[in-house]
Amino acid sequence: MILLDNICKTYTSGGTETHALRGVSLSISNGDYIAVMGPSGCGKSTLLNILGCMDSSTSGTYVFDDVAVHELSYKQLHIFRKKHISFVFQNFALLNRYTVFENVELPLIAQGIHSTERKKKVTNTLEELGIAELRDKLPIHISGGQQQRTAIARALVSDHELILADEPTGALDSNTSKEIMDVFDIINKHGKTIMVVTHDLTVAKHAKRLLRMEDGLFLI
Numbered sequence: 001m002i003l004l005d006n007i008c009k010t011y012t013s014g015g016t017e018t019h020a021l022r023g024v025s026l027s028i029s030n031g032d033y034i035a036v037m038g039p040s041g042c043g044k045s046t047l048l049n050i051l052g053c054m055d056s057s058t059s060g061t062y063v064f065d066d067v068a069v070h071e072l073s074y075k076q077l078h079i080f081r082k083k084h085i086s087f088v089f090q091n092f093a094l095l096n097r098y099t100v101f102e103n104v105e106l107p108l109i110a111q112g113i114h115s116t117e118r119k120k121k122v123t124n125t126l127e128e129l130g131i132a133e134l135r136d137k138l139p140i141h142i143s144g145g146q147q148q149r150t151a152i153a154r155a156l157v158s159d160h161e162l163i164l165a166d167e168p169t170g171a172l173d174s175n176t177s178k179e180i181m182d183v184f185d186i187i188n189k190h191g192k193t194i195m196v197v198t199h200d201l202t203v204a205k206h207a208k209r210l211l212r213m214e215d216g217l218f219l220i
């Protein structure tokens with residue numbers, strides 16, 4: 001269970017202040033599947049980054065299960081994220097020097113998991129996402145949809161409870177988008193909590209709840 005209460009985020013750069021979030025409150029239960037839509041600049045990525053412990057709010061409270069996330073230091077936020085949260089990005093964010101298998105294996109290495117266990121987990125996840133046969137390919141030698149599947153595999157392999165996706169289909173054609181969203185649906189059926197930011201209503205319709213943002217606030 002996640003509770004955001006009156007979250008504000010103000011960026012200050014070059015003497016000007018931008019109020020990216022102006023008092024966002026939200027509760028997310030385990031297994032929820034939320035889509036967030038809204039015009040460019042309304043604060044969607046800012047919200048996702050705060051939820052994902054990539055950034056902290058200027059004010060407000062964020063409670064994740066029994067942890068007061070808003071009270072964590074920068075270092076503690078990093079540790080918390082590594083334990084509980086996975087991200088999927090529009091540009092896949094794969095490392096091009098590494099194979100599909102190695103990309104998916106990276107978070108497990110970071111967590112200090114033993115190699116036998118890593119191989120088992122990565123193999124299972126690649127099979128689950130239908131990309132087992134691509135394991136030794138480099139990202140530049142596979143399609144955009146296959147790259148995004150790899151990125152989703154990397155997000156899933158750690159078995160985190162919260163998956164955050166910022167425009168995960170933004171670089172994909174509509175057929176491939178549908179395939180990727182079908183993957184998200186299956187992940188959610190397996191009990192993962194998902195929040196997806198998207199500009200595409202077809203994508204948003206996969207979610208259980210659609211929230212609209214404008215100017216740093218949710219529209220009711």
Ligand SMILES: Nc1ncnc2c1ncn2[C@@H]1O[C@H](COP(=O)(O)OP(=O)(O)OP(=O)(O)O)[C@@H](O)[C@H]1O
Binds near residue numbers: 011045
């Ligand atoms: N690091 C930053 N420093 C200063 N201002 C920022 C920073 N990041 C975002 N902003 C500003 O905060 C506001 C919200 O940005 P955000 O990236 O959350 O929007 P968004 O809804 O994700 O937009 P898009 O749909 O274009 O991705 C914008 O006005 C943006 O210019």
Ligand SMILES: [Mg+2]
Binds near residue numbers: 044045046166
């Ligand atoms: Mg954004």
